[in-house]
Amino acid sequence: MREICFDTExxxxxxEYGDRVIEIGAIELIDHIPTGNTFHEYINPxxxxxxxxxxxxxITNEQLADKPKFYEIAQKWIDFVGDDSxxxxxxxxFDMDFTNMELKKCGFKTYDNDRVIDTLAIARKKFPxxxxxxxxxxxxxxxxxxxxxxxxxxxxxxxxxxxxxxLIYGDGNAGLxxxxxxxxIHKIKNKTAINIIERNFNISExxxxxxxxxxxxxxxxxxxxxxxxxxxx
Numbered sequence: 001m002r003e004i005c006f007d008t009e010x011x012x013x014x015x016e017y018g019d020r021v022i023e024i025g026a027i028e029l030i031d032h033i034p035t036g037n038t039f040h041e042y043i044n045p046x047x048x049x050x051x052x053x054x055x056x057x058x059i060t061n062e063q064l065a066d067k068p069k070f071y072e073i074a075q076k077w078i079d080f081v082g083d084d085s086x087x088x089x090x091x092x093x094f095d096m097d098f099t100n101m102e103l104k105k106c107g108f109k110t111y112d113n114d115r116v117i118d119t120l121a122i123a124r125k126k127f128p129x130x131x132x133x134x135x136x137x138x139x140x141x142x143x144x145x146x147x148x149x150x151x152x153x154x155x156x157x158x159x160x161x162x163x164x165x166x167l168i169y170g171d172g173n174a175g176l177x178x179x180x181x182x183x184x185i186h187k188i189k190n191k192t193a194i195n196i197i198e199r200n201f202n203i204s205e206x207x208x209x210x211x212x213x214x215x216x217x218x219x220x221x222x223x224x225x226x227x228x229x230x231x232x233x
Contacts, residue, residue, distance in 0.1 A: 003029040003117070004081055005088040005164060006039075007156040008095045009057040011049050015101040020045035021070060022059055024077065024099070025154030029088070032165050039080040040154045042067045057151045071106040078108060087111065090134050090160050092118035119160060122167050134160060141166045 006026035012019035022045050028037040042059070044067045054060055077099075081087075089095040093113075100110035123132035130136070134156060138145040143162050148155055 001031055002082065002085040003032070003088050004085050005029055005034075005157050005161045006095065007089060007153040007160065008098050009059060009151060009153050010098055011045050011047060011053055013094075015098045018047070019098075020047060021098050021102050022049060022064055023057070023153040024073075025152065025157045026080065027154075027157050027161055028080075028085075029161060032168060034158075034161050038154065039077065041073045041076070043073065044069050070102045074103060074106045074108055078103075081111075085115075087116045088119060088160070088164055089116070090118070090156075090163075091120045092116045117164075119164050119167060126167060134163065137163045137167075 004026050005028075006024065008021050008025075009023040010019050010021050021043055023042050024039065026039040028035045042064060044064050046069060049059065049061050049064065087096065096111065096113065096116055103110050119137075120132060123137055127140075135145065135148070137143070138148075138159055141163060143159055143166075145159055148159065
């Protein structure tokens with residue numbers, strides 16, 4: 001399954017009242033694992049960024065002055081998303097409303113909410129009555145967010161990918177995201193992806209004999225012993 005874990009930064013909170021997208025960051029996931037394929041753009045919003053917004057994300061008007069306008073990167077975003085991928089975002093309605101608003105302004109199709117996973121909704125169901133911001137979830141799951149001095153779309157998307165994995169599979173599988181713990185790399189659609197860690201277990205002869213006895217005594221004609229029966233015949 002292909003998913004696009006993404007985040008936006010904006011000039012404010014209300015897409016319907018003229019606020020605009022100023023940054024999109026996204027990473028591709030295959031079966032919930034980052035492939036290394038990313039999308040990142042700063043965008044000229046064609047309006048001033050208020051000081052209260054700058055205080056949150058640290059992106060100034062001067063930084064955005066020479067950046068492309070949304071219509072100039074819209075097709076690039078559409079191509080990255082693809083036709084059948086699922087969006088993953090924290091408080092997904094916010095990010096989907098803003099990106100759909102921008103796409104609609106440019107005359108492009110918008111995306112339906114039936115292809116969206118909201119990690120905030122998952123977290124609220126899993127941890128009712130607790131703080132479930134991205135920052136709170138990073139702390140809860142031990143995700144290192146020390147680089148997050150400001151909100152940033154690509155960094156937040158990367159942090160969210162790890163939080164999302166832990167929301168689904170539990171905290172014990174965190175090692176899948178640590179490159180030093182991976183022992184196998186493979187290719188998915190020509191992108192490098194972290195594969196599941198290989199684990200080897202040594203089984204004693206006594207354990208093998210005990211398992212065989214269990215099969216013979218408790219299961220009629222066990223398939224697991226079929227080859228051995230043929231060899232003994």
